Amino acid sequence: MSVIQVEHLRKSYGGTVAVHDVSLEVHRGEIFGVLGRNGAGKTTTVEIIGGLREADSGTVRVLGLDPVRDRSRLREVVGLQLQESELQPKLVVREALDLYASFYPDPADPAQLLDELGLTDRAGARFEQLSGGQKQRLSVALALVGNPQVAILDELTTGLDPHARRETWEVVERIRDRGVTIVLVTHLMEEAERLCDRIALIDAGRVVATGTPAELVARATAEQVLRFRPSAPVPVGVLESIAHITHADDGTVEARGRDNVVQDVLVALAQHGIRPENLRLEQSSLEDAFVALTTPVEV
Numbered sequence: 001m002s003v004i005q006v007e008h009l010r011k012s013y014g015g016t017v018a019v020h021d022v023s024l025e026v027h028r029g030e031i032f033g034v035l036g037r038n039g040a041g042k043t044t045t046v047e048i049i050g051g052l053r054e055a056d057s058g059t060v061r062v063l064g065l066d067p068v069r070d071r072s073r074l075r076e077v078v079g080l081q082l083q084e085s086e087l088q089p090k091l092v093v094r095e096a097l098d099l100y101a102s103f104y105p106d107p108a109d110p111a112q113l114l115d116e117l118g119l120t121d122r123a124g125a126r127f128e129q130l131s132g133g134q135k136q137r138l139s140v141a142l143a144l145v146g147n148p149q150v151a152i153l154d155e156l157t158t159g160l161d162p163h164a165r166r167e168t169w170e171v172v173e174r175i176r177d178r179g180v181t182i183v184l185v186t187h188l189m190e191e192a193e194r195l196c197d198r199i200a201l202i203d204a205g206r207v208v209a210t211g212t213p214a215e216l217v218a219r220a221t222a223e224q225v226l227r228f229r230p231s232a233p234v235p236v237g238v239l240e241s242i243a244h245i246t247h248a249d250d251g252t253v254e255a256r257g258r259d260n261v262v263q264d265v266l267v268a269l270a271q272h273g274i275r276p277e278n279l280r281l282e283q284s285s286l287e288d289a290f291v292a293l294t295t296p297v298e299v
């Protein structure tokens with residue numbers, strides 16, 4: 001079932017068209033990634049979904065609500081964690097949560113939320129005393145304190161070290177496991193690949209591809225590369241009919257092809273009693289797909 005529907009969204013700032021034409025659909029209970037490089041129009045898109053900005057044209061529905069017309073109702077069902085959200089430096093963690101909880105008709109239990117986000121021992125700390133990762137987790141807690149059905153998380157792990165980033169990913173997965181639908185804005189391939197059930201890849205204000213990370217990889221880079229050192233010379237013609245073959249000086253054979261190329265090469269070798277030693281299969285990554293599906297940046 002779809003929780004968010006966006007159709008032909010367009011938004012300009014003066015002469016700059018930030019969002020040309022964005023359509024997407026987010027399903028209940030998934031982590032939906034909005035992936036794209038800096039300036040692609042991701043933040044503008046999610047700010048419109050969250051009711052913080054008004055589109056020039058197009059339609060948005062979040063749980064059937066129009067973010068502009070039904071703004072106050074939307075606030076109760078959508079939690080927003082925005083890029084670089086800063087709180088008053090002296091504000092104490094627990095007080096911040098209590099304050100935000102007071103805005104909602106049916107808030108979460110702040111103590112439980114702190115516990116879930118691993119912040120219980122920082123409840124008495126001031127915002128300025130928190131580490132980068134703790135600040136991010138607090139901003140997630142604040143986005144969730146209203147017990148939203150949908151959480152929008154924008155560039156959640158930017159600036160975090162790898163350890164804090166992984167901890168934050170686990171938090172996001174736990175939130176999804178509680179049944180919250182998550183829209184995750186990111187420009188990090190690893191983050192999208194690891195966390196997202198589906199992704200909309202946005203480039204220059206347009207959605208250029210939508211699908212699971214594996215689907216995007218498959219669509220963009222259908223070629224597979226196999227490298228090995230044959231245990232005996234391979235008769236000429238055996239592999240060339242199956243794949244594009246190149247020989248390296250050190251005796252390594254590289255086979256490139258599509259579809260069942262891996263199985264076909266291995267079967268052909270086996271039929272000739274040849275073992276593929278040091279066998280390596282080159283996996284395409286979401287990063288390869290990103291490069292293939294987006295236009296190069298002009299310099």
Ligand SMILES: Nc1ncnc2c1ncn2[C@@H]1O[C@H](COP(=O)(O)OP(=O)(O)OP(=O)(O)O)[C@@H](O)[C@H]1O
Binds near residue numbers: 013019036038039042
């Ligand atoms: N308030 C604004 N006024 C003018 N231009 C803006 C404004 N906000 C964004 N833009 C421009 O619109 C384009 C899209 O910006 P947006 O922040 O939506 O992209 P983004 O993909 O979220 O990028 P980032 O990851 O850097 O935040 C950029 O060219 C940006 O400079």
